Amino acid sequence: MRKLALSIATALLFSLISPAAQSNDLSIWEKLSERNPKGYVLLIRHAYAPGSGDPANFKLGDCSTQRNLSAEGRAEARALGEWLRNRDLNILRIEASRWCRATETAELLNLGEVIPNNDLNSLFTATTKQNRIQTAAIRKQIINHRPKRGLVIMVGHFVNFSALTGIGLDSGQGILVRANSKGQIKIVGYSPTPD
Numbered sequence: 001m002r003k004l005a006l007s008i009a010t011a012l013l014f015s016l017i018s019p020a021a022q023s024n025d026l027s028i029w030e031k032l033s034e035r036n037p038k039g040y041v042l043l044i045r046h047a048y049a050p051g052s053g054d055p056a057n058f059k060l061g062d063c064s065t066q067r068n069l070s071a072e073g074r075a076e077a078r079a080l081g082e083w084l085r086n087r088d089l090n091i092l093r094i095e096a097s098r099w100c101r102a103t104e105t106a107e108l109l110n111l112g113e114v115i116p117n118n119d120l121n122s123l124f125t126a127t128t129k130q131n132r133i134q135t136a137a138i139r140k141q142i143i144n145h146r147p148k149r150g151l152v153i154m155v156g157h158f159v160n161f162s163a164l165t166g167i168g169l170d171s172g173q174g175i176l177v178r179a180n181s182k183g184q185i186k187i188v189g190y191s192p193t194p195d
């Protein structure tokens with residue numbers, strides 16, 4: 001049943017995209033599975049966690065003080081993991097923000113060990129300086145991955161990926177990026193938007 005819902009969601013996503021963009025999005029995922037190309041990174045916003053920001057009593061390492069995934073969000077994360085597994089991709093590693101909603105999303109993808117990455121931690125209340133430092137660190141990771149094979153998956157937050165790419169992602173949506181030879185981060189595709 002979930003496969004059917006996921007197939008329908010994927011079809012709906014591509015029906016909203018222009019024909020040229022559709023073929024580009026489909027072909028990039030085929031290229032990733034067939035040829036094991038270099039340098040690709042999938043940035044995923046954590047799945048649905050009702051609300052915005054974090055409660056006033058937020059404590060890192062204590063999920064009971066944080067905004068967490070709902071049942072719908074957990075289902076979104078599992079469905080995205082299944083969609084990625086069906087692509088038969090060579091996944092090099094999975095990294096996540098230490099915020100519980102991002103870590104849980106990464107774990108529910110069920111694609112391998114999840115590595116905490118402080119540079120993916122939410123920038124929602126970060127200073128301008130901290131925003132620049134973390135964004136520069138993720139940019140450098142993507143650039144450094146350019147000559148390497150295997151997909152890197154990074155699970156984080158709307159504000160982080162918006163600062164990096166200028167694109168706002170829906171909960172549970174991913175954006176596929178790759179650095180070019182000039183060190184610019186280029187958007188090359190998307191994962192399906194959850195229902």
